Amino acid sequence: MGIIVVGLSHKTAAIEVREKLNFPESTLPDALRKLMAYEGIRESLIVSTCNRVEIYASVTESAKGTDRVKQFISDYHGLSREALDQSLYVYPDAQGVRHTFRVASSLDSMVLGEAQILGQLKDAFDIALKTKTTSTILNKLIKKAISVAKRVRTETKLAEGAVSISSAAVELAKKIFGELEGKNVMLLGAGEMAELAAQHLLGNGVKNIMVANRTFERAEELAKEFKGDAIRFEHFPDALMMVDILICATGAPNYVVNRDMASRALKERRHKPIFMIDISNPRNIDPEVDKVDNVYLYDIDDLQSKVDVNTEGRAKEAGKAEEIVSQEVETYLAWERALDAVPTIVDLREKVEDVRKRELEKALGSLNGITDDQKRAVEAMSQAIVNKLLHAPLVVLKQAASGSDAGDNTIAIARKLFNLDRELKRPGHEKAADPSAQVLPEQGSGSKSPCR
């Protein structure tokens, strides 16, 4: 039994590859259910953002589980296994725990210390909870990951110094336009990240924001928030000539802005430059658009290269954060081991106590006319025998719990020797180990997914 993380991210795969593996939010429950149908997958969670597609699973056996998860991705997206084997990374067990914590703490992010990934992880978890594909192990893992992320945020300056993608975009915009005052911005699509970028631009002097979205109501809602104008989605190509900065984040599976559209807009605006930011996955602006003179098209990967320049200064804070993650991985693993050992100890104690009581009653029933003192002596004797016999196994189990011994085998053998597995389903334990009720996302950011 173990945790595995299988996936790819901006660090290991280009956006073209990532978008092939993308799971749109609306399809997640279905995908999760399909995944659960594979043998040996006990729990699962899918995180699919612009920057990463990852499957978190608790499986009966790591190697087989990894194989099944890969098979699922291959079947689901219709991709060849060979290609997948090359591009996917796998983190089993302790590595998986570490990876989860690093992702949640934004140490694996494009922009170190950005907070969005935590929200995205919470959203993914929320969907998995609703679809009922997580249970004890993943609930525990994600809850812990969230608390690690919070610890990293409060104890390091990683988040404080974080240059978010959107502020990187603002910086680039300033390199093109100088002052942003009086510039026209268009939001195409209404994702979380597009909103964030728009907020940044507003903070930098931009006054006019247009919002175009497939659902006009949502466009109006956003436009109201930014004191801008909502326009109908089909009219956006005509409005493009007024746009200085275009932020594109629709959920479309194909290109929404093409080269002809861009050329026409440029001509109409007498070749005044347009800065286009494509934060969609899959991409919504045809890369060909970049070839048009005076158009500057940046997608997420490009923004990454921009952000790198500012990252170096935060290497120290990242080091501190890695330290915290390492500590927490240790704590988690110890806890996991203890969580296995402790119920075993309790089970063993209870079972033996049960036997003792029954046998004692039987014996006392057949011993007629003994005094209370004698009764107490017999009882004390039974207790003493039990304690003496249990002493050695309990010491070993406690060692296993604290990790000073090879834990897994000891516990398994103990359970077998004492035939404890039938007692596993005592209600008290399950309740203690299921924290799902407390881990729901903090705010209802629910339906919005940043890339779509």
Next chain:
Amino acid sequence: MNLLFFQATMGVYLCSAAGYIAYIIKPERTWLAAASLWVTVAGYLLHISYFALRWAESGRIPVTNFFEAANFLGMGIVLVFLVMEFRFKIAALGSFMLPLVLILMIPTSVLSGRIEEMKPVLKSGWLGVHTSLAVLGDAAFAFSFIVSIMYLIQERQLKAKHLGAIFHRLPSLDIMDTLGYKALTFGWPLFTLGMISGSIWANSAWGTYWSWDPKETWSLITWVIYLVLLHLRTIGWRGRKMAFLSILGFVFVLLSFFVVSRVNVGKHTF
């Protein structure tokens, strides 16, 4: 004595050019930019002193041989740079302008710094007017040329998504595009006036306004290039294409200044 001032001027410009280049390579050292600016101001004062001394010594405005003309052009460019720098505070300009000044002036310094006898025909009040206007026009073109180069560097980095250290020092595309154009709207009229004044002067000296002297011809080509550029601008050309045209225009300025004057025989031959 004169020559000492010239050498001192070059030395000081060399220092400020080095300072500006160091600044653009190590952008966190902002003090380098401020220091280099004041070094440039000092160099410019020396430069003016040298010019004045030479003027006093020869008894005429010292713009009549190749060495003097290059020196005068250098002064014009530094003047334009200082005005722009104090006005817009774009220190990266210095990293390009001062090397240009040095490139233009240092090679000519091996030529005779000696004060030569002026051809009597040139003795006229128009000499100062014509050369000053032409040099200011050329200096404005030089400024536009430099800004265009900076624009192209910045534009290429933005397009390639590869943002080097220099990127953080360069001003926005918009500012460079605007400045490059504005410089031409000053430079072109000045250049035009320079040509007109030259033509009037030619008429009084040789009795003809225009004689297809090689320098005149080249200047006319240059003038037309900038005219076309200004026209294209009004119909919406901008950015990269404009920058290329401005660079082309300045190549013609340089050719007519440094090559045509030297190779061909004519009124402007030094």
